[in-house]
Amino acid sequence: MANKICRCHCNTCGDDREHDEISISSFPELNSERIVVTHEITAVSCRGCKTAAIREKIVKDGSEITQLIYKPQRLWLQQPNWVEKLEEVDNTIYGLLVEVYSAANDDQFRLLSMGVRAALDHVMTYLIGDAGSFERKLDKMVEKKHISENQKDMLLVVIDAGSATAHRGYKPPRDLLEQMIAVMQIIIQQHYITGPMLQSLKLKIPPRPTPVESKPHQK
Ligand SMILES: [Zn+2]
Structure with missing residues (x-):
């Protein structure tokens, strides 16, 4: 008999993949x-x-899945490698990110x-000081050229969702x-990792030779 196939997250492939499934009990x-x-x-076994x-599905009334438990737990959000580098640069943002990734994988x-909102608030305060409300901070981030107008619009949505959770109990999908x-990763990586790295690499690039003025050709 052919195995049943389902699609679920694979920790090793880091994405949703086809899995063979064999019923145990x-x-x-x-x-x-x-x-x-x-x-x-x-x-369940990844076909890749x-x-x-092991997956445990708790089903009510024959079809309503009330809980889905995987062992080992599904890590749908992998912590990027560069997060470790933040520990030396800014211990607070490092600690916040470790907790963010842990909350993601515990479905909290x-x-x-x-x-995410707290991490963004910390980055903005680190870059521009405490400028007041989130809107004012974002305006100042644009003014100081830390972010573009486009990024500001994206951050407004992210911060608004975080505020709705903090003050109105909103559970984002x-x-x-x-x-x-x-969005949070792009901003943090850009300001703590990529920006400083480019600055130090720039110093190692040999300067362009000064162009020698060519003398007019004599006949
Ligand atoms: Zn896999």
Whole structure:
């Protein structure tokens, strides 16, 4: 009999991939609300890299998935390598980012959203000092040429989503969080890593030779 195939995240490939799935067991249980739910235990194996994991699906009323647990846990957000370099430069932003990636992989979406906003606030205060509200900080970031008008518009959306979580209990969906993190990463990497690296590389580039003025050709 052919294996069933499903699509889920692979930690090794770092993306959603096709997996072969083999059912291990399925059993009913009374949950905390005294409702009968079914636990479906399955082994999933990535068709690309062959890494395997165990998936537990908790199903209510025959089709409603109430919980999906993977062992090992699915790391849908990998911490970029450059984050480690921040520890020496700015320990606070390093600590914030480690917590942001940890919240992402624990599906703590509200903490993640507030963490992204806190990280951006820290970067802006680091670059321009405490200029007041987020809007004023963003205006000053543009004025000081740290970001473009386009980046300011993107950051406004990211910060607004973080504020909605902090003050109005908003739980952003995963695709919005992915975009929030992508924008945050660009800003942080640009100011802490790429910018300083380019400055020091610039000093190592041999200067252009001064052009020698050619004498007019004599006949
Ligand atoms: Zn894989």
